[in-house]
Amino acid sequence: MPEPFHVLIIGGGIGGLTLAQGLKRAGVSTAIYERDRTLTDRLQGYRVHISPTGSLALHECLPPHLFEVFDRTCGAPTSVVRFFTEQMRLLLAFDGDLVATTDPVARHRSASRITLRQVLLADLDNLHFGKTFQCYQEHGGRTTAYFEDGTSVEGDVLVAADGGGSRVRRQFLPDAQRVDTGVVGIAGKIFLDTARDRIARPLLEGISLVAARGGFGLFVAVQEMTGGVISGIGGNEPALAGTGNLYENMRSYLMWALSAKRQKFGLVDVEQADSAALVAAAARIMAGWSRGFRDLVGLADPTTISCLPIRTSVPIAPWRTGRITLLGDAIHSMTPYRGIGANVAIKDAARLKRALVAAHRGERDLVEAIGDYEAGMLGYGFRAVRNSLKAMHQTVTDSVSALMFSRLTLRAINALPPVKRMMAKRLGEEWIITPTVAPAAPLNCRRFPWRAAPPAGC
Numbered sequence: 001m002p003e004p005f006h007v008l009i010i011g012g013g014i015g016g017l018t019l020a021q022g023l024k025r026a027g028v029s030t031a032i033y034e035r036d037r038t039l040t041d042r043l044q045g046y047r048v049h050i051s052p053t054g055s056l057a058l059h060e061c062l063p064p065h066l067f068e069v070f071d072r073t074c075g076a077p078t079s080v081v082r083f084f085t086e087q088m089r090l091l092l093a094f095d096g097d098l099v100a101t102t103d104p105v106a107r108h109r110s111a112s113r114i115t116l117r118q119v120l121l122a123d124l125d126n127l128h129f130g131k132t133f134q135c136y137q138e139h140g141g142r143t144t145a146y147f148e149d150g151t152s153v154e155g156d157v158l159v160a161a162d163g164g165g166s167r168v169r170r171q172f173l174p175d176a177q178r179v180d181t182g183v184v185g186i187a188g189k190i191f192l193d194t195a196r197d198r199i200a201r202p203l204l205e206g207i208s209l210v211a212a213r214g215g216f217g218l219f220v221a222v223q224e225m226t227g228g229v230i231s232g233i234g235g236n237e238p239a240l241a242g243t244g245n246l247y248e249n250m251r252s253y254l255m256w257a258l259s260a261k262r263q264k265f266g267l268v269d270v271e272q273a274d275s276a277a278l279v280a281a282a283a284r285i286m287a288g289w290s291r292g293f294r295d296l297v298g299l300a301d302p303t304t305i306s307c308l309p310i311r312t313s314v315p316i317a318p319w320r321t322g323r324i325t326l327l328g329d330a331i332h333s334m335t336p337y338r339g340i341g342a343n344v345a346i347k348d349a350a351r352l353k354r355a356l357v358a359a360h361r362g363e364r365d366l367v368e369a370i371g372d373y374e375a376g377m378l379g380y381g382f383r384a385v386r387n388s389l390k391a392m393h394q395t396v397t398d399s400v401s402a403l404m405f406s407r408l409t410l411r412a413i414n415a416l417p418p419v420k421r422m423m424a425k426r427l428g429e430e431w432i433i434t435p436t437v438a439p440a441a442p443l444n445c446r447r448f449p450w451r452a453a454p455p456a457g458c
């Protein structure tokens with residue numbers, strides 16, 4: 001008979017909750033500890049693009065009725081991804097059949113972050129909010145997790161799913177680095193019920209990407225809310241009343257995000273600037289752009305304007321496997337320029353679930369199964385980190401020659417249907433979509449001691 005074991009998951013974000021759902025389905029004893037009390041404690045973008053791989057992994061972990069709710073509460077499917085110049089000249093278009101598939105599971109989806117979280121939280125019983133993890137201690141094959149409120153819990157496996165600033169990672173892999181790229185993004189939401197007819201038509205058709213002269217990037221995506229509320233999922237959170245429209249979850253909208261190196265916004269401290277200063281900076285930057293892009297800035301609801309610093313993890317070498325492991329941003333956080341971080345976290349969750357379930361059933365040794373999960377995850381996870389960083393450098397490049405070469409390449413791909421079809425298959429996956437035209441910053445590979453001493457006071 002296999003030894004029963006209990007899994008502690010630190011962090012109830014996209015990856016941690018997907019794992020919890022998968023383990024619950026398989027009957028593995030699990031508890032989740034999440035620091036946030038409400039959905040307004042933190043903003044990490046408004047919508048999230050779920051790729052065919054992410055969809056398959058969610059399908060594997062969620063019970064069928066919840067996957068159906070997830071599917072029905074997603075925004076209208078994205079069937080258009082286009083690359084433009086800042087003058088709105090088309091460079092490359094993935095339209096219609098190239099993006100849409102007939103597979104009912106493995107397809108691209110445009111999910112609201114709030115709704116996805118509602119789906120992932122549904123039916124989970126052993127979920128503890130307001131539990132901020134502080135540190136852990138290992139003893140005789142078990143692990144005790146300590147929380148800021150003075151409580152502690154014991155388990156056999158500890159999973160770090162606590163996002164980019166992971167405290168578990170800081171203790172377990174103290175030399176692992178997550179660095180500031182020097183790039184920041186300003187984002188805003190435009191509600192379509194009041195502004196649809198004032199938005200340039202091509203921007204309402206899907207996702208639009210711009211790498212502009214001067215080192216500026218623009219991302220535009222439309223989120224058409226078509227599903228409504230199903231089984232209590234897909235609505236606004238009662239706790240969000242009075243927080244403006246930042247977390248509004250029922251009205252269709254278009255979101256835009258303008259990014260560049262921090263100093264290019266011309267503000268003393270862009271991250272601390274108020275909404276009016278951010279809008280003025282964006283309007284200044286986009287002054288010479290096509291009117292269709294320029295108009296987006298003024299149309300955004302001022303309560304939705306936010307600023308986000310872009311960070312990335314530094315690739316690391318493998319460590320000796322034990323009963324503490326990591327998933328998602330806690331180990332491989334990446335820039336949002338490929339829009340794949342959540343998909344990789346979900347894929348991690350499904351793979352780790354498979355490993356733990358095999359051990360639970362006595363089909364595999366627990367540590368060996370975790371080791372196999374980690375070996376694969378470090379490979380594809382850091383490939384995604386590198387490709388996301390390259391995509392950022394390509395987008396906010398200061399080099400006119402690199403930008404021109406990139407535009408030529410996109411035009412050439414657009415003129416070659418077989419190449420285009422091949423690339424369309426890779427949209428939203430870890431592989432790179434466009435050839436590298438700007439060198440990525442060198443990333444050092446670090447090697448770690450496999451176990452670090454607990455921090456003082458733990």
Ligand SMILES: Cc1cc2nc3c(=O)[nH]c(=O)nc-3n(C[C@H](O)[C@H](O)[C@H](O)COP(=O)(O)OP(=O)(O)OC[C@H]3O[C@@H](n4cnc5c(N)ncnc54)[C@H](O)[C@@H]3O)c2cc1C
Binds near residue numbers: 033035036
């Ligand atoms: C602007 C932006 C847009 C993006 N768009 C996309 C996209 O379109 N597609 C895509 O695939 N990815 C996208 N991403 C990336 C994606 O959001 C992340 O990769 C994904 O959320 C990672 O999931 P996670 O579960 O690892 O971490 P998170 O979702 O960050 O969850 C971590 C959880 O741990 C909790 N936590 C943290 N510290 C503690 C603690 N000490 N104790 C207890 N709990 C703790 C947090 O509160 C949180 O709930 C985007 C990111 C950004 C910034």
